Amino acid sequence: MSSQPQREMNSESLEPRPRTPMSDAEARNWLQRTWDDGKGFTSWFQQVHHTVIGRRYIITAFCFFLLGGLLAALMRIQLSHPENHFLSPDFYNQVFTMHGSTMMFLFAVPVMEAFGIYMIPLMMGTRNIAFPRLNAYSWYLYVCGGIMLYVAFVLNTGPDVGWFAYPPLSGPDFSPGKRADFWAQMITFTEVAALAVAVEIITTIFKLRAVGMSLNRIPLFGWAMLIHSFMVIFAMPAVALDSSMLLMDRLISTHFFNPAEGGDALLYQHVFWFFGHPEVYIIFVPAMGIVSEIIATFSRRPVFGYPALVLALVANGFVGFGLWVHHMFATGLPMMGYSFFTAASLMIAIPSAVQIFCWIATLWTGRINWKTPLIFVIGFFAIFVLGGLTGVMLASVPLDTQVHDTYFVVAHFHYVLIGGALFPLFGGIYYWFPKITGRMLSEKLGLWHFWLFFIGFNLTFFPMHILGLKGMPRRVYTYLPQNGWGTMNFIATVGALFMTAGVLFWLYNIWTSYRRGPLAGDNPWGASSLEWATNSPPPIYNFDELPTVNSRTPLWTATAENPVIRGLRIDDREVLITRVLDAEPDHINSFPKPSPWPFWSAMATTALFVGSIFNGYALYIGAIPLAFTLTMWFWPKKHEIALEEAEGVRR
């Protein structure tokens, strides 16, 4: 046992260590061997690199997207004409609940985090995400939560109480059985996963940036993921707490939401929307980051108004927490509350407008390169502005109470979420697919995808505004011919068909391009940020040499004088840690090696969460394997310590 304290006790006595002269090829060999997580079945469960986990996250999220889309198609078929009996009322309830829960919790938030996991370490110019094992753990948990929900669904135990599961409907009196329990526990799974990723991303952005990338040089997608992560940290505990209180009311007879025993169902709504409104921004803010990256790259100039854009994101982050009551205007609150939350809801339009104007200015003054990523961003402008306008309408209490729980609201939030998040996300896929796979997507198929989806989207959701104004309520499984809603609903269903076709074109594009698309090269778009400074796809160690940065657009301003980082060990996973504000070198960290224990910990966690739905004692019994696996995860391995403490090979 080496009980000798470390050598590096104060930094004045530090002397540079001897380094080994070697060729670039030799260095690459070392790095490959050091950072490789191994191949094969057992290695798969031990992998911890962010590109590997990020790819899994992206693929998983889009699987859930397709499932959620399938459910939406079922609903559109059911509603295509009056008095349809395609789905039973009970199944319809499960379908709309599963659709909303899938899209919000299993797709929208995870997919944004997925791109953060993949791209942020590359954009920051480092070799892995902070806490890579936690990252792997979060993916296993996310997958298990999603699988649990869908297993319950195919066993006819899918939740049927709406994606926000209000009590008393979701409470023990009106929802006996296990359906609502699975919903509540799925929340626990996904929120733990999301919180873990948020901590990783904040730490990566604050501490693992390339030397020279001071705060005011972080790419806007980095800022967006930073704000996103802070919002996750303050918002997600609310929904996790709320769903836990609901579970306790249902399973162990607490009375949080039971008015007969001093509880209050409205408490649920307050806590839920304290999460639920920021949730919109949690989804939307990363999309804004993607938009900023795409607009700068395809205008071939640095984005206009960088400080304004950053401040707008920060303002979104703060104001987003002061809006939740606008989801509760129909519940009868004090007048003062109405005025305050109306004002706050109108105010959020200001930072959004600032962003739009900065982007327009960038496009206006740039040399535009019309490619699919940019076209999706233009689609985003059109749709999102409409969604924003109906949002301002809904912020006023009289209008809101009129159209509350109607299809007007359904139209509004699909314009905001599909327009504000999915279109930028599709743009982001066309933008980053070459980096992730090394191949370009087809522009031609991309245009088909765009137009089918864009037209289909408006056909589907624009009529819903009118349906809402005509009084069609949300969540009804059918309606009568004399309601006069048939035509609009039929148009909406046709639109859904177009959207489906668009998605099929997209999938076909991915399928063929992945196999034989043209090779992308390092930087096919001539972009400016660091993820384009390495191969496509990036090697497992990300960068041959750790880059340094001399501007906000490093690849556009790089010169031969740009220094590279030397002196890190290449036979151990050493990573350079930099300072929060100015990103100057601070210290070195040996990053974790592959480990099976994040997987086993996630299995133990899953057993505990699923078990506790059926029996409270699962909490106590399940804690034992969880404690064991977590201990094994953190228990130091002799050979790893020996490696980390060795003098090693430096270049």
Added chain:
Amino acid sequence: MSASIANSQQPPRREIDVSALPKTVFGSGQSILWWGTMGMVVIEGTFFALLLASYFYLRTRVTDWPPAQTVPSLNFGTINIAIAVLSLIPNYLAKKAGSSFNLAGCRLWLTIMSLISIVCLFLRWFEFSSLNCMWYDNAYASVTWTILGMHTVHLITDGFDTWILNIMMFTGPIQGKRFMDVSENALYWNFVVLAWIPIYLVLYWAPRWL
């Protein structure tokens, strides 16, 4: 425009040699471990804040607080928090032993902290019965039990963490990272005690004052 600064082959490149930088640091905001710990602290702090907000929200729903119950007895809760506050001293010494690579000091103070965590958990057991209510009685009882339960989870996890870390300090192998762990573990206990103070005031005194 040079599209790639990382793959450029032209020697000679200017270099920044970082080989002499330390691997073990203790400043706040310096290590990634510190940021990870703070992330946990903020997440769990948000949980507590929301729970306490729910407590006061539920207070406004009824006329009597606690409704038709006796207030919690003070004895165990007060002794327990007194011990917790006093434990900040050995906790500080453990942190100091960690950041000065003092292995013997780490062993001593971590052992004391491990024992304190057992005492706190033991007293916590009796705290539940001194709440004078059961969680299924009414909403007041539900929220009271949940707050105390939630904090108990923190006592358990931090206690477990301290035990494991202490065992590692005795069995080895030791490296710089372990001393950082000691420091971060102490930081986390500070949070557990800090969160405890408002919780104690709300659970034990709010029913008396409100």
